[in-house]
Amino acid sequence: xxxxxxxxxxxxxxxxxxxxxxxxxxxxxxxxxxxxxxxxxxxxxxxxxxxxxxxxxxxxxxxxxxxxxxxxxxxxxxxxxxxxxxxxxxxxxxxxxxxxxxxxxxxxxxxxxxxxxxxxxxxxxxxxxxxxxxxxxxxxxxxxxxxxxxxxxxxxxxxxxxxxxxxxxxxxxxxxxxxxxxxxxxxxxxxxxxxxxxxxxxxxxxxxxxxxxxxxxxxxxxxxxxxxxxxxxxxxxxxxxxxxxxxxxxxxxxxxxxxxxxxxxxxxxxxxxxxxxxxxxxxxxxxxxxxxxxxxxxx
Numbered sequence: 001x002x003x004x005x006x007x008x009x010x011x012x013x014x015x016x017x018x019x020x021x022x023x024x025x026x027x028x029x030x031x032x033x034x035x036x037x038x039x040x041x042x043x044x045x046x047x048x049x050x051x052x053x054x055x056x057x058x059x060x061x062x063x064x065x066x067x068x069x070x071x072x073x074x075x076x077x078x079x080x081x082x083x084x085x086x087x088x089x090x091x092x093x094x095x096x097x098x099x100x101x102x103x104x105x106x107x108x109x110x111x112x113x114x115x116x117x118x119x120x121x122x123x124x125x126x127x128x129x130x131x132x133x134x135x136x137x138x139x140x141x142x143x144x145x146x147x148x149x150x151x152x153x154x155x156x157x158x159x160x161x162x163x164x165x166x167x168x169x170x171x172x173x174x175x176x177x178x179x180x181x182x183x184x185x186x187x188x189x190x191x192x193x194x195x196x197x198x199x200x201x202x203x204x205x206x207x208x209x210x211x212x213x214x215x216x217x218x219x220x221x222x223x224x225x226x227x228x229x230x231x232x233x234x235x236x237x238x239x240x241x242x243x244x245x246x247x248x249x250x251x252x253x254x255x256x257x258x259x260x261x262x263x264x265x266x267x268x269x270x271x272x273x274x275x276x277x278x279x280x281x282x283x284x285x286x287x288x289x290x291x292x293x294x295x296x297x298x299x
Contacts, residue, residue: 014156014213015180015189021212022192027199029053030060031136032191038112038137040064045129046097051088053198059088071110073101079297082287083254091250091287095298096124114138127168135190141183143175144190148197153178155201159218161227162203245269245278250287259294 030036031044043063047056063084067073073081078098085094100122104112112133113119119130134140153174154163178193179186200207208214219225238244248268252260269275279295282288288295 011178013216015178015185017212017216018192018196019180019185019188022188022195026191026195027053030057038114038133039068039070041137042100042112042125042129042133043097045132046093046124047088049093050090055088059086067101069110070101070104070112073098074105077299079299082250082297086254089247092285093124095286099123100125112137114140116142132190135187139183139187141179141181141186142190143172143179144194145171145175146194146197148194148201149175149190150197151203152193152197152201155206155219156213156217159222159225160229161219161225164229242274242278242281245274246282249275249279249282253288253295253297259291259296261294265295 026032031041040060044056044060047060047063066084067076078095081094081098082091085091088094103122104110108118113122114134114137116130116134119125119133120127125133128144128146131142131144135142135144150163150166150171153171154160157174157178175190175193178189180189196211196213200211208217208220211217214220245268249265252265252268265275265279266272269278279288283290283295286298289298
């Protein structure tokens with residue numbers, strides 16, 4: 001059995017091996033193509049949050065055909081962004097993206113900023129999205145950490161079957177130790193390690209037999225020990241939840257350009273208390289608004 005590799009021994013070999021593997025095996029995704037642009041990358045990052053790639057690609061292409069610049073999105077009411085978001089889920093992201101487009105247009109001359117602080121000041125942009133845009137759109141050397149990145153590091157470097165709950169400081173430090181010095185190689189590695197976690201080092205059924213770093217993987221060297229650490233709380237079931245009811249209300253609001261009446265909403269769900277609670281949460285989130293005769297998308 002192989003000796004468990006140390007992070008110091010692993011760093012150079014992991015980054016070089018993964019970059020070479022990624023160069024040959026990367027999926028052809030729109031946001032990875034030359035000339036895709038910072039706005040397209042920003043939109044893709046908003047859409048990819050908790051949404052599978054195969055659902056994002058056609059919607060992303062439709063979105064960018066309709067709103068190819070931040071200014072073009074900022075010029076329409078937020079209701080149009082929410083309507084176009086449709087089945088991508090978590091429609092607050094559409095509101096945030098519209099608000100970010102307005103800010104980019106008004107504060108940055110319609111150009112997506114490259115500075116981390118400027119990106120973080122935009123509505124709806126957190127640490128991951130800011131680093132992803134600065135790295136993949138502008139080529140800056142930043143560690144970019146998502147769920148897939150954390151899983152690969154936990155297994156290959158720490159020898160754990162899955163990562164412990166997220167910790168911004170710890171996660172960035174762990175990724176930073178693996179990051180190549182060259183900004184170009186660092187950007188490539190950020191994408192490569194995410195790709196490995198997405199298609200090879202998957203959560204439930206990792207394909208260790210085809211993994212390019214299997215020979216330096218600490219988890220494999222330790223004979224795949226079970227994870228015994230703290231786990232992140234699982235997501236509550238969707239069926240019968242307030243999320244489901246919110247989705248039904250949003251679908252009804254998107255289906256028309258007129259006000260939806262209380263009587264029409266009452267037909268959507270048998271539990272009137274839950275229905276009103278879901279509606280109140282949509283109003284509080286700014287995803288719905290009161291209008292003459294009922295409710296509409298935000299204008």
